[in-house]
Amino acid sequence: MRIFISTGEVSGDLQGALLIAALQRQVVAAGLELEIVALGGEKMAAAGAHLLGNTSSIGSMGLFESLPYVLPTIQVQRKAIAHLKENPPDLVVLIDYMTPNLGIGTYLRKHMPQVPVVYYIAPQEWVWSVSLRNTSRIVSFTDKLLAIFSEEARYYQENGAKVSWVGHPLVDRMENAPSREAARESLGIAPEQIAIALLPASRRQELKYLLPVIFQAAQNIQAKLPEVHFWIPLSLEIYRESLEKAIQRYNLRATVVSGQQQEVMAAADLAITKSGTVNLELALLNVPQVVTYRLHPVTAWIARNILKGSIPFASPTNLVVMREIVPEFLQERATPENLTQAAMELLLNPSLKEQTLTDYDQMRQCLGEVGVCDRAAEEILQMIPDNAMFVI
Structure with missing residues (x-):
């Protein structure tokens, strides 16, 4: 099985690493093999991902603040899409990192609709959204959204997403x-x-x-x-x-x-x-x-x-x-x-x-019970088409 994971910044690298560890545990227990290619950071690489690009320091908050990162973001997004064209995965997991992941998700829905897309830790549109434009885009290309906050789950479900609330991964950490x-x-x-x-x-x-x-x-x-x-x-x-x-x-x-x-x-x-x-x-x-x-x-x-x-x-x-x-x-x-x-x-x-x-x-x-990462990994593995009967 091949999974592509896309995230950025320090927090995304941490959450990605925790998820990869859970995915590896479950795959090994089932006697299967898993290859993970990712945009992420050193923690994800240490957990077993092959990095296409290190995005842990590519990120900002705000309009002016984002200007130095426009070109690096476009470059890493293009690199990811080029890899996906040449090496179609069985499934894609997007973790936060809204601007690059909106581009990757939109591309996948248009050109590779057969590849399931899971959004784990969706952008906090439920907190700061001034319109439903980005929310609608996220919902349009996401086959399953794994929410870490209950309010996040409610918001995206009300706006048409198929949602599972798994809890916050820091509970496990x-x-x-x-x-x-x-x-x-x-x-x-x-x-x-x-x-x-x-x-x-x-x-x-x-x-x-x-x-x-x-x-x-x-x-x-x-x-x-x-x-x-x-x-x-x-x-x-x-x-x-x-x-x-x-x-x-x-x-x-x-x-x-x-x-x-x-x-x-x-x-x-x-x-x-x-x-x-x-x-x-x-x-x-x-x-x-x-x-x-x-x-x-x-x-x-x-x-x-x-x-x-x-x-x-x-x-x-x-x-x-x-x-x-x-x-x-x-x-x-x-x-x-x-x-x-x-x-x-x-x-x-x-x-x-x-x-x-x-x-x-x-x-x-309000953060859920221990076992968050395993619950998220189980939901993800069950989305892989050839693995529909996967049982944990």
């Missing part, structure tokens, strides 16, 4: 997460030391728009709590130099860590973080967090005034329950002062921290 004590021992953090994780960037644009705000807040906290130490896990190795220069510039007591992101998060008393999948990881590890995000001011103005877009929340942690259970500061409210105040309250107010942990418990109930 957190099964093997280290305890706070084990993580601190691994990193050499003393039990009494205040450790704060800083997670400013998984996209290059975030180094420009978020890093200064988050690092200035860290500097403010350091002035108030001299015993604090900051830990910064690398999302991509290419960001190391920028982060280390910023640490010197802001005179932070901080350590950059590679390959131990989960340990850093598990060990932390608090995280100051960009909005994204990492917010759910922190919540599942019971780490209080302050969330922020900024776009280019012109992008934000266009979204508000021309596209008339609005979002209830940016952080997935809040979106899951549709209320603010972690403080988030967006655009004009994303200031060092606001981040500092929210962080200090979470660090010094035990009742506020306790309420956060209680809210995390409620959120966790």
Whole structure:
């Protein structure tokens, strides 16, 4: 069996790797062979995929922010389509990564309608869509949509997609997460030391728009709590130099860590973080967090005034329950002062921290049961035409 998987950015690479591992487990158990070709990143390659292109650093959020990635995105999309022409797969899995995957999905429906297309972790049109145009395109070429959020499932089903809600794959990933004590021992953090994780960037644009705000807040906290130490896990190795220069510039007591992101998060008393999948990881590890995000001011103005877009929340942690259970500061409210105040309250107010942990418990109930990746893999394998009688 041959499966083609297309995704991008750091989070897509992680989700793709978790899915590939589940697919391999089930195929081996059934005595079958599976070849996976993909657009993705190093984690997917390590899980067994042959990469056509590394897309983990090709991605952005916003209009102006996307301009440097237009040409790389077109190139990787064309490379994928050329491969599909020459090597028709038994099935295609698309994971998030909306712009390239819209092009790939549309091509498949027009030129290779016999190849089933599964969209796993569909673009969050249910959160920020200003029209149904992209939703309709997704539904038109998708044979099965595997939703990770219940609201996502409802939205796409109401708009004509065939949907299965499988739950969020991070539920599986957190099964093997280290305890706070084990993580601190691994990193050499003393039990009494205040450790704060800083997670400013998984996209290059975030180094420009978020890093200064988050690092200035860290500097403010350091002035108030001299015993604090900051830990910064690398999302991509290419960001190391920028982060280390910023640490010197802001005179932070901080350590950059590679390959131990989960340990850093598990060990932390608090995280100051960009909005994204990492917010759910922190919540599942019971780490209080302050969330922020900024776009280019012109992008934000266009979204508000021309596209008339609005979002209830940016952080997935809040979106899951549709209320603010972690403080988030967006655009004009994303200031060092606001981040500092929210962080200090979470660090010094035990009742506020306790309420956060209680809210995390409620959120966790909305993410599904363990076995998400296996359920997704089973749904995918059953879509392969010559494998209609595949039984797990």
